[in-house]
Amino acid sequence: xxxxxxxxxEYFCSRNAPLNCDRLQMTIQEFPQAKFCLxxxxxxLLPEKTEIKGSRGIYQVTRFLGSRGMGRLYLGKQITDSQPxxxxxxxxxxxxxxxxxxxxxxxxxxxxxxxxxxxxxNQDFRSISLWEAIVDPQQKRCYTISQGNIETSPTLSQYLxxxxxxxxxxxxxxxxQALQTLQFLHTQKLRFPSxxxxxGIVHGNINLNSLLIVQDNxxxxxxxxxxxxxxxxxxxxxxxxxxxxxxYQQDLEELGRVAFxxxxxxxxxxxxxxxxxxRDEWLWLKSSFNLKQFTYRLMGIETxxxxxxxxxxxxxxxxxxxxxxxxxxVIPEEEKEKPSRIxxxxxxxxxxxxLLSFVGSIWYFLGRGGVKEDDFANFNxxxxxxxxxxxxxxxxxxxxxxxxxxxSTVLKVRPTSEVTFAQLLNTPKPDANAQFNYQxxxxxxxxxxxxxxxxxxxxxxxxxxxxxxNNLSNDLADKQIAYDGLLVFVAFSKKDANLPRVLxxxxxxxxxxxxYTGQITNWQQLGGPNLPIKPYAPTEPEAxxxxxxxxxxxxPQKIAQYRAIVTTQPTELTQQQIITAFDTGKAGIIxxxxxxxxxxxxxxxxxxxxxxxxxxxxALFRLNDQPITPSDNLCDKDNRLDVKTFTSxxxxxxxxxxxxxxxxxxxxxxxxxxxEMLTTxxxxxxxxxxxxxxxxxxxxxxxxxxxxx
Numbered sequence: 001x002x003x004x005x006x007x008x009x010e011y012f013c014s015r016n017a018p019l020n021c022d023r024l025q026m027t028i029q030e031f032p033q034a035k036f037c038l039x040x041x042x043x044x045l046l047p048e049k050t051e052i053k054g055s056r057g058i059y060q061v062t063r064f065l066g067s068r069g070m071g072r073l074y075l076g077k078q079i080t081d082s083q084p085x086x087x088x089x090x091x092x093x094x095x096x097x098x099x100x101x102x103x104x105x106x107x108x109x110x111x112x113x114x115x116x117x118x119x120x121x122n123q124d125f126r127s128i129s130l131w132e133a134i135v136d137p138q139q140k141r142c143y144t145i146s147q148g149n150i151e152t153s154p155t156l157s158q159y160l161x162x163x164x165x166x167x168x169x170x171x172x173x174x175x176x177q178a179l180q181t182l183q184f185l186h187t188q189k190l191r192f193p194s195x196x197x198x199x200g201i202v203h204g205n206i207n208l209n210s211l212l213i214v215q216d217n218x219x220x221x222x223x224x225x226x227x228x229x230x231x232x233x234x235x236x237x238x239x240x241x242x243x244x245x246x247x248y249q250q251d252l253e254e255l256g257r258v259a260f261x262x263x264x265x266x267x268x269x270x271x272x273x274x275x276x277x278x279r280d281e282w283l284w285l286k287s288s289f290n291l292k293q294f295t296y297r298l299m300g301i302e303t304x305x306x307x308x309x310x311x312x313x314x315x316x317x318x319x320x321x322x323x324x325x326x327x328x329x330v331i332p333e334e335e336k337e338k339p340s341r342i343x344x345x346x347x348x349x350x351x352x353x354x355l356l357s358f359v360g361s362i363w364y365f366l367g368r369g370g371v372k373e374d375d376f377a378n379f380n381x382x383x384x385x386x387x388x389x390x391x392x393x394x395x396x397x398x399x400x401x402x403x404x405x406x407x408s409t410v411l412k413v414r415p416t417s418e419v420t421f422a423q424l425l426n427t428p429k430p431d432a433n434a435q436f437n438y439q440x441x442x443x444x445x446x447x448x449x450x451x452x453x454x455x456x457x458x459x460x461x462x463x464x465x466x467x468x469x470n471n472l473s474n475d476l477a478d479k480q481i482a483y484d485g486l487l488v489f490v491a492f493s494k495k496d497a498n499l500p501r502v503l504x505x506x507x508x509x510x511x512x513x514x515x516y517t518g519q520i521t522n523w524q525q526l527g528g529p530n531l532p533i534k535p536y537a538p539t540e541p542e543a544x545x546x547x548x549x550x551x552x553x554x555x556p557q558k559i560a561q562y563r564a565i566v567t568t569q570p571t572e573l574t575q576q577q578i579i580t581a582f583d584t585g586k587a588g589i590i591x592x593x594x595x596x597x598x599x600x601x602x603x604x605x606x607x608x609x610x611x612x613x614x615x616x617x618x619a620l621f622r623l624n625d626q627p628i629t630p631s632d633n634l635c636d637k638d639n640r641l642d643v644k645t646f647t648s649x650x651x652x653x654x655x656x657x658x659x660x661x662x663x664x665x666x667x668x669x670x671x672x673x674x675x676e677m678l679t680t681x682x683x684x685x686x687x688x689x690x691x692x693x694x695x696x697x698x699x700x701x702x703x704x705x706x707x708x709x
Contacts (some may be wrong), residue, residue, distance in 0.1 A: 256298025
């Protein structure tokens with residue numbers, strides 16, 4: 001396992017810990033403006049109230065937290081709004097790096113420090129998201145800024161020191177979460193700060209210090225990855241022993257060793273001061289045989305897994321630890337010849353227990369699509385209500401969105417029995433004396449007319465709510481508040497051969513693309529009845545633009561073909577036409593529309609989408625946590641939008657809904673604070689009730705009991 005450890009041999013630190021030496025801390029206490037450690041000359045800590053200026057803000061150091069990996073961590077705040085941040089300081093000390101080496105590494109750092117999904121989604125894949133990277137050529141230092149306080153969470157190394165070994169079931173949960181994150185990192189298209197897009201990335205630095213554990217008061221936890229090797233290793237001194245180039249297999253091996261250490265409760269043998277040997281059988285005595293074999297495969301001691309996805313699927317094949325009995329253990333050779341002395345009644349009882357365990361494990365895996373209690377950890381960490389958001393400016397502020405778009409639609413909904421969403425948001429925090437007025441803009445053609453984003457750029461409004469955030473200019477900032485998306489729907493029928501049934505409730509994206517470019521014109525070509533296909537489209541420009549981007553792949557030829565054959569009309573009119581054709585089944589209509597106008601109706605059946613070789617992804621689920629099927633009665637309103645489908649990125653026609661505001665610290669932070677209010681627990685609850693998808697699962701008891709207050 002590769003673990004990056006600072007090694008500045010040119011500095012003779014008596015504690016052998018130049019990044020976090022007590023002498024270094026004593027120096028800064030005695031001489032707050034000291035530039036170097038008085039003992040060894042290593043660069044000193046940043047004094048409190050030091051200001052670091054970046055392209056997205058100015059940050060002030062509050063206090064030193066400690067070291068992690070190749071850098072030092074500080075708690076701080078963004079000066080404009082006092083929001084908490086964590087600053088990580090990387091050093092290029094002059095005795096270890098010459099001027100050219102320092103400059104080259106700083107240049108590279110700006111290009112690679114931080115990755116995000118290439119499609120622009122603000123998706124939490126449990127890897128620390130960097131707000132920005134900063135370099136200081138004069139001081140030969142680099143900084144990363146992360147918003148919030150997740151980076152202050154303990155590492156798994158600190159967890160072991162404080163609480164000791166994890167149980168097998170806890171380690172299993174760590175592995176499930178970590179493998180899901182690795183699957184994302186290894187397979188998704190990711191964008192670097194330079195703009196470069198890459199298909200998958202190796203973490204390359206997985207160890208007990210690069211995995212954070214975020215816990216709530218109920219002992220549920222979430223595992224976050226941090227300190228990717230691609231920028232951490234830039235700060236290894238030139239004399240550092242260079243490890244081999246990391247690959248995907250190494251990530252799995254390192255994760256396997258982390259799991260082994262968590263089970264053992266330590267990583268080093270106190271007698272020899274050497275790393276623990278996973279082949280030592282004594283260290284596995286309290287672990288299940290299944291988990292041991294699985295960890296061996298991760299580490300490559302036995303047949304390795306082909307990928308993180310294959311490993312995660314294999315892990316899900318054996319039940320929870322409390323469902324694993326001692327019968328899974330290997331019987332010692334000397335016991336095999338001994339006659340059984342177990343009474344018959346005990347054998348019967350053991351058989352019943354084993355059967356119940358087996359049935360329980362099946363129930364567990366069939367139900368994994370549902371929401372578990374620990375999925376609510378992120379929600380529980382949110383600021384509770386609008387009134388708890390600090391720094392909301394006083395004044396009257398105007399914001400905008402598309403006239404027929406998502407935000408104009410949801411503002412009319414009553415999330416509570418008292419007032420509409422628009423009325424709630426007009427004065428969300430009365431004590432701040434702030435009023436937010438909504439004035440939508442109409443753009444018949446979003447390519448040529450004035451859009452909500454253009455209104456912000458021209459200074460006509462303070463901010464906009466939109467999904468079109470992929471190509472924002474540098475003078476604009478955005479913050480996601482929810483997920484939006486499109487549903488593709490076809491006509492129901494009372495006939496046996498109705499479209500949802502013959503399509504098996506789903507449609508591949510490439511077939512959808514062929515329908516909307518005129519290559520497939522009859523349902524018979526897809527195994528349906530001999531019925532002409534009638535492709536319809538909604539009138540919301542944002543919805544059309546997202547359809548052209550995702551389904552038509554922004555291909556000018558395909559878009560031209562689409563516009564030549566499609567019938568454009570309001571979604572509500574299309575739904576009415578489908579209803580009139582319900583009894584005959586002769587409509588042949590296929591259309592799409594935004595979630596807020598399509599999910600909570602039963603005029604058309606929303607099809608699951610198939611993206612390449614991936615399983616079908618359905619956005620609409622029943623209240624029993626199962627995807628809808630063509631045999632379900634959608635008119636009974638026992639349906640919901642599945643949050644996990646959107647947050648995991650598995651639904652192809654999902655996209656973020658965000659607030660866009662000027663990137664200008666001289667203006668009142670109206671848009672930024674409005675976004676903060678909508679991402680509180682109260683805001684996310686209201687967003688759910690008006691028909692959008694929140695950024696994280698919300699407990700039903702909160703939605704039902706608290707009425708979003």
